[in-house]
Amino acid sequence: MNKVKDLSLVSRSLRYKLRIVFYLTLVLPLLISLYLISNYILPQIGFKIHIAVLVIVDIAIAVGGFLIIREVINRVVSMSSEARLIANGNLEHHIAVSSEDEVGNLGETLNRLTERIRDNMEELKSYSEKTTEINLEIQRRVIVLSSLLQISSLISQGAKLDEILKITVERSRQIADSDVAYLLFRETGADTLMMKMAEGINSQDLLKIRIDIGKSIFNSAIKSHSALILDEHSPVPPNLRVQFCEEFKLRNTVALPIYCRGELLGILGIGNTREKFSYKKDSLELIDIFAKQIAIAVENDILMHRVEKLEIKDTLTGLYNAAFIQGRLQEEIKRAVTYQRPCAFIILNIDNFKKYREAFGALAWEATLKKVATLIKDSVSDIDRVARFGDNDFAVLLPEKNKRQAAEIAEGMRKKIEFSFSEEADVSKRITVSGGVSENPLDGIGADEIIKKASDCLALAKTKGKNIVVK
Amino acid sequence: MERGIINERQLEKALNTQREKSGLIGEILVELGYAREEDIAQALTAQYGFPYLPLSNYEIDPEIAKLVPARVARQYLLIPIDKIGNNLTLAMSNPLNVQAIEDIEMLCGCSVQTFVSTSTDIRKAIDKYYKE
Numbered sequence: 001m002n003k004v005k006d007l008s009l010v011s012r013s014l015r016y017k018l019r020i021v022f023y024l025t026l027v028l029p030l031l032i033s034l035y036l037i038s039n040y041i042l043p044q045i046g047f048k049i050h051i052a053v054l055v056i057v058d059i060a061i062a063v064g065g066f067l068i069i070r071e072v073i074n075r076v077v078s079m080s081s082e083a084r085l086i087a088n089g090n091l092e093h094h095i096a097v098s099s100e101d102e103v104g105n106l107g108e109t110l111n112r113l114t115e116r117i118r119d120n121m122e123e124l125k126s127y128s129e130k131t132t133e134i135n136l137e138i139q140r141r142v143i144v145l146s147s148l149l150q151i152s153s154l155i156s157q158g159a160k161l162d163e164i165l166k167i168t169v170e171r172s173r174q175i176a177d178s179d180v181a182y183l184l185f186r187e188t189g190a191d192t193l194m195m196k197m198a199e200g201i202n203s204q205d206l207l208k209i210r211i212d213i214g215k216s217i218f219n220s221a222i223k224s225h226s227a228l229i230l231d232e233h234s235p236v237p238p239n240l241r242v243q244f245c246e247e248f249k250l251r252n253t254v255a256l257p258i259y260c261r262g263e264l265l266g267i268l269g270i271g272n273t274r275e276k277f278s279y280k281k282d283s284l285e286l287i288d289i290f291a292k293q294i295a296i297a298v299e300n301d302i303l304m305h306r307v308e309k310l311e312i313k314d315t316l317t318g319l320y321n322a323a324f325i326q327g328r329l330q331e332e333i334k335r336a337v338t339y340q341r342p343c344a345f346i347i348l349n350i351d352n353f354k355k356y357r358e359a360f361g362a363l364a365w366e367a368t369l370k371k372v373a374t375l376i377k378d379s380v381s382d383i384d385r386v387a388r389f390g391d392n393d394f395a396v397l398l399p400e401k402n403k404r405q406a407a408e409i410a411e412g413m414r415k416k417i418e419f420s421f422s423e424e425a426d427v428s429k430r431i432t433v434s435g436g437v438s439e440n441p442l443d444g445i446g447a448d449e450i451i452k453k454a455s456d457c458l459a460l461a462k463t464k465g466k467n468i469v470v471k
Numbered sequence: 472m473e474r475g476i477i478n479e480r481q482l483e484k485a486l487n488t489q490r491e492k493s494g495l496i497g498e499i500l501v502e503l504g505y506a507r508e509e510d511i512a513q514a515l516t517a518q519y520g521f522p523y524l525p526l527s528n529y530e531i532d533p534e535i536a537k538l539v540p541a542r543v544a545r546q547y548l549l550i551p552i553d554k555i556g557n558n559l560t561l562a563m564s565n566p567l568n569v570q571a572i573e574d575i576e577m578l579c580g581c582s583v584q585t586f587v588s589t590s591t592d593i594r595k596a597i598d599k600y601y602k603e
Binding site for chain 1: 495540542543545546547548564565568570571573574577578
């Protein structure tokens with residue numbers, strides 16, 4: 001089967017087939033003619049010149065025909081090679097067309113096809129570039145959206161303001177190929193801006209910046225509540241441009257004033273050092289969104305602090321909080337001075353509570369705190385005030401009590417707490433407290449002095465071995 | 472009232488003033504002009520048996536005065552006037568202030584005896600002996 005396949009002309013090249021045609025149509029008839037002439041014609045009629053001429057003409061015509069066929073075949077083969085070049089991706093290749101016959105037409109057709117393909121390829125390339133740009137834009141907006149989501153989450157979770165500001169400034173830097181993002185805050189009651197945060201190149205140097213608003217490039221933007229755009233095309237006075245570029249070490253910037261309750265809070269800006277750069281509208285829109293996030297975060301922080309100030313109770317124990325008891329102590333001292341009376345203050349601290357918390361966990365810690373709080377609260381009268389004074393500190397304010405009376409009350413509390421936990425099977429769960437007692441006027445006439453004295457006594461109680469009260 | 476220095480209406484008015492402005496009743500009676508400081512001091516003397524000491528004529532040893540800090544003297548309106556052995560003598564406007572006496576005993580480690588003096592005299596003495 002394979003031998004038959006090898007003999008078949010179907011898979012052979014045109015040149016091979018041409019050679020076979022040459023042998024079959026020219027060489028073989030010529031050889032037959034020469035054989036017939038030499039064996040039958042020459043012996044009978046002898047050498048005749050016209051027969052020889054006929055034979056030579058015949059050979060010449062055959063060779064001529066062969067050359068024509070070969071030329072056609074060569075052009076077809078050449079066309080095939082050139083078509084293969086184009087097929088291999090060389091769309092710039094142009095087939096040279098030398099005649100207007102079918103092969104020439106074929107070449108012309110191939111050239112037109114190649115041109116069409118080339119046009120389509122260019123169109124596709126252009127679409128591809130546009131698609132890439134769109135994808136990049138989508139990606140950028142996704143990053144911005146996820147950043148906004150992250151910032152919003154931080155705000156709603158009550159994260160620290162500095163942490164929110166840091167993330168916001170970091171994310172702002174991702175806009176418009178920025179080398180730097182910066183946040184200036186207005187100094188309280190002054191017309192100056194201080195660099196609060198900076199991210200990117202030279203950020204350490206930027207942190208030293210302090211600006212007089214009236215003389216700065218930001219002044220007109222602040223007055224008009226609009227953005228400052230400093231790039232190749234922006235009409236900024238040259239002196240301000242130079243001043244900004246030297247101070248910030250940037251060539252371009254977009255900055256937006258941030259307002260909170262109608263007051264200027266600061267400036268959020270991005271910048272880079274590129275030459276011939278101009279900002280797009282969407283960069284401005286994005287920085288505006290981040291600036292608004294900062295305004296929300298600051299407003300939220302102000303409100304949270306206000307709420308904290310208004311709160312007087314500790315949420316875990318239900319006792320008063322430290323801020324309340326401090327204020328109340330100052331008031332009670334004033335009253336004590338007016339009525340020539342004493343006023344006492346106790347601080348109690350749970351002994352070894354850090355170890356307790358590590359050993360038994362936060363839930364057990366909270367439960368114990370609540371129990372101790374109740375025991376302390378039950379040991380005082382209605383006019384006395386009990387507060388949670390720290391993680392595991394309690395404070396007791398005793399109006400009308402002098403140091404001796406307060407020390408007796410503190411000692412009573414200490415014993416009560418010790419007894420209450422004495423039944424615990426696990427020795428490390430047997431909670432005890434140490435206490436420090438102070439009094440106005442003996443230990444001072446200000447709340448700070450009284451608290452400090454009680455704290456000092458408490459520290460002394462700890463060094464004396466804990467589970468005691470020192471006055 | 473028993474001594475005929477003030478009447479019931481004056482006492483009532485003084486108590487009303489105390490409720491409004493706060494302060495000690497003896498001082499308010501003096502402020503309203505219903506009684507003199509000496510009357511208050513003598514009433515305490517008569518009622519509770521505290522001896523009266525007119526401080527204006529009394530010289531205090533500055534070293535004795537130093538036994539009690541100025542802030543304590545000013546708040547409790549008292550001043551140490553003498554110390555013999557472990558006994559400290561105080562001049563007070565209100566010798567019924569037991570907590571103040573306890574504080575002084577704790578502070579000085581002495582037992583305390585008290586004399587009654589007028590608030591004005593004690594304030595003058597405090598200003599004189601506690602120059603800050």
